[in-house]
Amino acid sequence: MIVAVAGGKGGVGKSTVALNLAAELDAVVVDGDLSTADLPRGTGPDLHDVLAGRADPMDAVEEFWNVELLPCGRTVQGARAVDLQAFETVVGRLERMSGPVVIDCPAGLARDVGSEIASADVVVLVTNPSEAALANAARTRDLAVKLETPVVAVVLNQTDESTYERRRTEVRKRFNAPVTYVPQRTTIHRAQEDWVPVRDAFPESFPVERFEELAASLAECRHRIDGRWVQ
Numbered sequence: 390m391i392v393a394v395a396g397g398k399g400g401v402g403k404s405t406v407a408l409n410l411a412a413e414l415d416a417v418v419v420d421g422d423l424s425t426a427d428l429p430r431g432t433g434p435d436l437h438d439v440l441a442g443r444a445d446p447m448d449a450v451e452e453f454w455n456v457e458l459l460p461c462g463r464t465v466q467g468a469r470a471v472d473l474q475a476f477e478t479v480v481g482r483l484e485r486m487s488g489p490v491v492i493d494c495p496a497g498l499a500r501d502v503g504s505e506i507a508s509a510d511v512v513v514l515v516t517n518p519s520e521a522a523l524a525n526a527a528r529t530r531d532l533a534v535k536l537e538t539p540v541v542a543v544v545l546n547q548t549d550e551s552t553y554e555r556r557r558t559e560v561r562k563r564f565n566a567p568v569t570y571v572p573q574r575t576t577i578h579r580a581q582e583d584w585v586p587v588r589d590a591f592p593e594s595f596p597v598e599r600f601e602e603l604a605a606s607l608a609e610c611r612h613r614i615d616g617r618w619v620q
Contacts, residue, residue, distance in 0.1 A: 391480050391490045392416070392607060393509035393538065396516050397525025399496035402546040403515045404428055405581055406571065406603075407493035408456060409596075410513070412586035413604035416489035417450060417457040419480060421505045423468045426461035428493060429453050429584045437462035439479055440471035446479045447486055454585050457487065473501055477508035496525075498532060506533050511541040511610055513603070514564065518548050518556055523563070530564055541610050542603060545570040567606060571599045 392414075394407040404420075404427040411418035420428040420436060431451050434444035436459055450459050462468070483490050494505045506512055512533045516526035526543070533540050543564045545553055553570035560568045571577070572595065580590035587596045 390414075390511070390607070390610075391484055391492065391509045393492045393494050393506045393512045393533075394515060395494040395502065395506060395512055395529050395533070396514055396522070397497060397527075397529045398516065398522045401515050401517050401522050401526075402571070403496070404493050405577065406513070406515045406544055406546060406600075407491050408584060409586050409588070409600045410604060410607075411489075411491040412456050412588055413600050414489045414491065414607070416491045417459060417483050417487050418491045418493060419459045419483070420461035421476075421492045421501070422461060422495040423471060423501050424465070425495070426463055428458060428460060430463070431458070431460035435460045435462045435467075436479075437464070437467035437471055440473070440475050441467070442472065442475070446482050450483070450487070454589055456586060459483070473504045476501075476504050480508050498528060502529070503532060503536060506538050507536045509538055511607070512538050513542045513544060513607075514540055514566070515544045515546050517546055518552050523560070527563065530566075539610075540564060540566045542566060542606055543568045544603065547571070547573045549573065569599065569603055569606070571596060571603075 396403050420426050434449040438444040439446045480490050514526050516522045557568045576591040576594045580587045
């Protein structure tokens with residue numbers, strides 16, 4: 390399974406969700422933000438090199454804590470040299486060789502976002518409860534619908550249970566997808582400082598349960614109809 394973690398607005402916690410979801414799924418996480426990468430830097434070839442044909446994707450995967458990571462380069466020149474058409478081939482090879490793949494997509498609706506969503510089996514949208522973030526996430530959902538990649542979960546991030554309970558019905562109707570939430574907790578922020586999955590840093594904390602439930606919900610999507618992943 391290839392999961393695109395996306396959301397229209399930056400700063401809503403996509404990279405944090407992608408890393409922790411990859412940890413729960415025992416997946417390779419791909420830093421797909423070609424121009425403003427957020428996940429940790431690598432020590433060898435990166436996604437820029439892979440998409441430019443200079444490196445094999447398997448040679449660029451590194452273990453970071455207990456997660457396999459395909460990092461992305463940080464240079465403008467590197468981002469300009471990539472072949473976006475190769476992205477689907479790259480993540481497909483990773484899936485065949487290593488198992489599940491989680492893509493940390495860029496914010497916004499640039500061409501690279503579309504290529505990454507089109508390369509995935511399913512999309513997980515990440516947003517916070519603000520109207521601006523929800524509106525941006527809705528535009529990303531519209532793109533996913535156009536590309537025929539189903540949105541199978543919406544994560545209300547950086548929120549609390551009462552807000553989630555109050556808004557989940559509205560959000561579910563708006564996105565036509567199941568809704569879950571990840572609370573705002575100091576444990577998440579402390580783990581994120583070193584990009585450590587919360588499970589490794591604080592294994593007994595409540596956020597671990599939320600990421601476990603999100604991963605379990607994705608496992609329920611593993612039914613193929615006409616070659617597509619559905620609920």
